[in-house]
Every structure is written in C-alpha cells, then in structure tokens.
Amino acid sequence: MRIARWTRQDGTTAEGFVDGDRVLAFPDGSTVAQVLRQGLERAHALYDRTRAEVPGQAERLDAVKLLPPLVPSSIRDFVAFEEHVEGVSAGVEGKSDVAPEWYEAPTFYFTNPHIVHATGDVVPVPESRRLDFELEVAAVVGGVVGSDGVNLDVVAAAAHIFGYTVMNDWSARDLQAREMKVRLGPAKGKDFGTTLGPWIVTADELTDVIDAEGFLAVRAEVYVNGDLVGEDLVSNMGWTFPELVAYAARNSIVVPGDVLGSGTVGNGGCLGELWGRGSGISPLEPGDEVRMVVERVGEIVNVVGERIAAPVIARARPRPRLRRR
Template structure:
C-alpha cells in the first residue's frame, strides 16, 4: 500500500494512493499516526480509505509523506565512497567497513516530491544524492531499543525515495574541521512521492536479504546515474539495529541508505574524473529520480536567498585571567 500526504485548497490531508488517485483518511489522521499504530493497523485503515472517493493526483501538491521526528542519513554504498575520496588518492577508510556510519540531518528541511529547491546561500557546487529511505514503524504499539537485525525487520514500516541535496563547497569546508556535515546538508531533503509499505517490496528481496531495486537519476532529461539498491553494504534491518544500539528508534524515524554508486551524485563523478563534469546544479535544472517499486520525484532548482558572507572568527588571545 502507498500512503501520501498532500495539500489542496489550503487543507492538508493524508491518505492512500491508488490508480484512481488519492483516497483520504479521516480528517485529522496523519501518516505518522498510522506509522505509530503499526503496519497491520495502517493497512486496515488504508483499506477503509480506499472505499472512499478519489482525488486526482494532478490536482494537489504532494508533501513529504510524513513529518519525520528524526532523519538519519547513512553512507552504505562502497562505490560512492570510492568516488568521493578519489581526489585524495586514498582508499576507502577501513573504518567504513567496520560499522554503518550516519549523521543526523534536518527534519525541518523536508520538501515534497515536486517542490522547487533553492540553492543554499553562498554555494557554488550544489549537488543531488539518489537514495532510498526506510521508515521505522511501531510493533504492537512499541518503539525499539538496542534491536537485533531480526527484531529490526519487524520495525520496517515502509520505504520512500530520498534526495539528500548537498552544497559540496560548504560541506567540504566544514568537514575539514572534523565535524559535520552541517550547513552543507540542511537546506533541503526531498522525500516522496509517497511511503510504500514493506510488504509491497518483499518480492524484490534477493537471496542475501537486500532489496534489488533499480535506481535512476537524470538532470534535464539526461540520465546521470543508475544503480541497484542491493549494492548497499548493509541491509536496512542492520541500519535500524545500529541506529538503536545503546539508545532507541521511534516510529516515524527516517533512515537514508546513503547515495548509490555509479553516478548517484555529481560529487562522485567529479572525484573520479578530476573535474566538475557534469557541472554543479544551477537554477532552472530539473532533477528527476525514479526507484523501482516506489516511484518518481522531480524537483526544479531555483535561485536561493542572498545573504551577507559569514564573518570569520577573530583571533583570540590565550589569557587565563581577567584584566584588573
């Protein structure tokens, strides 16, 4: 089943997607409510909604499928990491293989499947990142802490397409301080077009437990990258288990796969080619991503706000006592 959130006529509604359009859930019910109720209850609510009238898809603005409490983004594709470190001539760090690394990104910056995306202030190297995200669900009304991968599988509610928009120049500057990414990543993250429940994608699971979904991205109609989701270094169940290690994950948490390889972002190609080819994204560019079994998101890059340059730190003395 596919759950969506949309706005029309000044009202926000949530519901189920069918070939006929969008079927609204009872007013006031959100997709996050369904995720917190658990997959069986959500499927039952969806079946009830499908009995109602359909709203045409082209008559609404699709919003992110849910208001995520937290968004973690992992880096699980070895090929992507290889490309990003290529300019240094160094191999993939051995630490990458030891555990699935992630960072927290901005849940306030989520945008819908067809929303315009402004260039972040001060950035000249704007980039996309083709990913799939898993949404954590409740099991019998409960969240999870220190889950095993087997337990984590029961907490998989569904999947959506994720575009982790990246200001590479800002990102690399701040990560040189051994912290981040931060402002290089928090201007926008596309989620959409809807949330596909886990049962729908089970037929794509391969013998090793990965989802073998085709992933493609194009800019202005020209394909830039293509990969299989099954090239991840860890399956989603292990990402959820790791995220919950020594802490907890809660229903509605979003975990990104990280950027796929083979052109899943421009930064990987710049690293391998030693030049900005294809060029960074500019206003007017249209980025389209399609993941098999989930759907397509399509965003246009637009001008961002112009802000004054960030003030540099002033040199500080090393005095240890106040002046008299």
C-alpha cells in the same frame, strides 16, 4: 499500500492512501504520523476501511499537489555504498580511498528534519558553486507492539521498517569540503533541504524484491535535464536496511517517523562521485531539473531554485588563551 499527504486545489490538505490513480483521505481524520505510530498491521485495517468508506470522495492523483509523505521525527543519513564513498572522497576531499573504518560499521549523520521538500517543489539553494544531488532510498520507521525501539537486533529492527520512500540529500560540495577538514560535519553543506517522496510504499509491498541476503534489489536512476547521469542497484549497499535500523538503535532509540537514508547509490548517484572519477560534468545551476526514479518505490522531480544570500559570518578571532581572570 502507498501512503501520502497532499494539498487540494482549494488549498486544504489531506492525508491518506494512494490507490491507483486516486487518493483516498483517511476516513477518521487520522494523520500519517498516527498511522506510523500504530504500525503496519493496523494500517492495513485502515486501508480496507478507507477503500470501503471513501470511494465516493476519492480525488484524482493528478489533481492534487503531493506534500512530503511525512513530517520526520528525525533524519539519519547513512553512507552505505562503497563505490560512492570511493568516488566522492576524491571529488570532495581530494583522496580516492575508502577509510578502513568504513567497513567496520555503518556510519550516519543527522540532517535537518525541518526543511523537507516534496516532489514538484522548486528548491532554494545556498550560495554554492558546487551544488549537487544525492540519489537515495530511505526507510521509514513505524511502531511495533511491545517494542520501544531501543537496542534492537536485526530481526526486531526489520519489523520496525514501515516502508520506503525516495530521498534526495541536496548537497553544497564546496561548503561540505570546508566543513569536513574541521573533522566535524557535514553541516551547512547539507542542511538547506532534503526531498522525500512521492509517498511511502509499505514494506510488505517489496518483500518479493528482497534478495537472499536481505538486500532491497531494486534499480535506482537519476536524470538531470532529461539525461541519465547515474544508475545503480540498491542491493549494492554494504549493509541491509534492517542492519541500518539496528545500528541506529544501538545504545539508542528509533521512533515512529524516523527516516533513515541509505546514503547515495554508486555509479553516478551524485555529481561528486563523477567529479572524483574525472568527469567534467557541471555542478547544478538554478533552473536545472533533477529527476530520481526508484523501481517499485516511485519518482521525485525538483527544479533547482535561485541561490539565497545569507548574512556574512565573521572569521574566528585570535584569543589570548588566558587561564584565569
């Protein structure tokens, strides 16, 4: 199944299933958020009902504008590809090594769930001169009967993966480089936008491309202005998606609607990695088109928008460090 949200030509919005070259709105007014909470088994029942009741009201997929496939509860973004870490460390931080701590456990940061773009959107960007994309696959968490999403083991975590979507973690590398020197972040180098889409492909649709070790063995590619600049297998991750979900829930909780990005694929999944390997490829500029294609999951396309000026931030002021008044 493929689940999506869209805007019609008359400006109204709908949520439902993508069925071939058609979209079918949920027949009972359900939302993607509700379907995620109810879990995959009930989603299948709703799919069967929708296909039986809605065909006469089906709309052509090419006649609607897709929205982000969900409104995320949160977005965690991991860094699960060793090749990416090695390259981008040199391209952003100036050191071409992988910290030993990377191998000990999957690491993630929380990014902004409130600025999520859809495929086809023009993406406004900050005043960065080292603008970058990051090609990722993201797991979407759904509900599981009898589970609260707390402290999951890997088997339980796998059951919480409702499906997958393509993710572009837009990045301003010059802002990110400054932030990382403060040993906290990334923050403003990342939180101006994330693209998710074009839809959620349910996990059961991809069971035949899960390899013997539990990795999602699909191909991912990224093109800039029509030129292929990066390609990798998602199965080159250091941890499986269930292991990422389990780690996110460790002494914590995952809830339906949470999005967990894989981190950027290797072999040119972002410009930062290519810069770290000595490539002279230019940063993104307004007007550039970025297209990401993930086998069996989908394709997202965005155009880089204009740089948006922001208010000036004052430097830290020297303080006397008084201990009492």
